[in-house]
Amino acid sequence: GIQVEQSPPDLILQEGANSTLRCNFSDSVNNLQWFHQNPWGQLINLFYIPSGTKQNGRLSATTVATERYSLLYISSSQTTDSGVYFCAVESELFQGGSEKLVFGKGTKLTVNP
Amino acid sequence: DVKVTQSSRYLVKRTGEKVFLECVQDMDHENMFWYRQDPGLGLRLIYFSYDVKMKEKGDIPEGYSVSREKKERFSLILESASTNQTSMYLCASSSQTPISNQPQHFGDGTRLSIL
Numbered sequence: 001g002i003q004v005e006q007s008p009p010d011l012i013l014q015e016g017a018n019s020t021l022r023c024n025f026s027d028s029v030n031n032l033q034w035f036h037q038n039p040w041g042q043l044i045n046l047f048y049i050p051s052g053t054k055q056n057g058r059l060s061a062t063t064v065a066t067e068r069y070s071l072l073y074i075s076s077s078q079t080t081d082s083g084v085y086f087c088a089v090e091s092e093l094f095q096g097g098s099e100k101l102v103f104g105k106g107t108k109l110t111v112n113p
Numbered sequence: 114d115v116k117v118t119q120s121s122r123y124l125v126k127r128t129g130e131k132v133f134l135e136c137v138q139d140m141d142h143e144n145m146f147w148y149r150q151d152p153g154l155g156l157r158l159i160y161f162s163y164d165v166k167m168k169e170k171g172d173i174p175e176g177y178s179v180s181r182e183k184k185e186r187f188s189l190i191l192e193s194a195s196t197n198q199t200s201m202y203l204c205a206s207s208s209q210t211p212i213s214n215q216p217q218h219f220g221d222g223t224r225l226s227i228l
Contacts, residue, residue: 043219
């Protein structure tokens with residue numbers, strides 16, 4: 001099956017710094033999502049981005065489907081950005097149009113004050 | 114906003130017990146999913162359902178079953194709980210479209226400990 005690799009596995013920043021998280025995938029995908037899991041375990045959708053670039057405040061994401069990678073940019077990081085960031089790709093459809101998401105192992109981000 | 118509600122945030126059960134984890138969504142979504150999350154392994158799909166009374170196995174269905182009697186509710190059942198089922202369990206839902214392009218929305222998770 002499709003492989004999803006995220007890098008770096010761990011990242012420590014000072015508040016105000018910028019960062020780039022990377023997601024590589026081994027095969028063509030129908031879609032890609034970025035999630036943030038906060039320290040309480042809640043998994044929040046950040047972006048739904050099969051290709052191109054999207055921005056939401058201090059966060060933006062770019063997916064280059066032809067080269068099989070996606071990048072998540074965090075600018076002017078804040079302590080509330082801490083948590084684990086997951087990339088998940090949709091690689092096949094099941095009966096009824098349900099998509100199957102395959103998750104990477106995540107990047108654990110710690111932003112220190 | 115989509116609301117996916119899991120019945121418990123924390124749950125402690127004993128080996129051999131039958132355990133039910135409940136998930137309810139309020140957006141009339143057709144698809145519902147159960148994942149487990151373990152350190153170093155990320156999220157792995159246990160079961161999913163694309164319609165009432167329909168279910169499909171995910172990547173790690175062994176030791177689990179599911180029930181979907183109503184569209185808004187999807188239950189995960191541990192028939193005889195074992196210590197290796199101690200984990201974080203996450204439920205998700207999504208809408209079906211002719212072309213699949215709807216994101217999955219997650220509940221807050223249930224941290225299950227089997228003693």
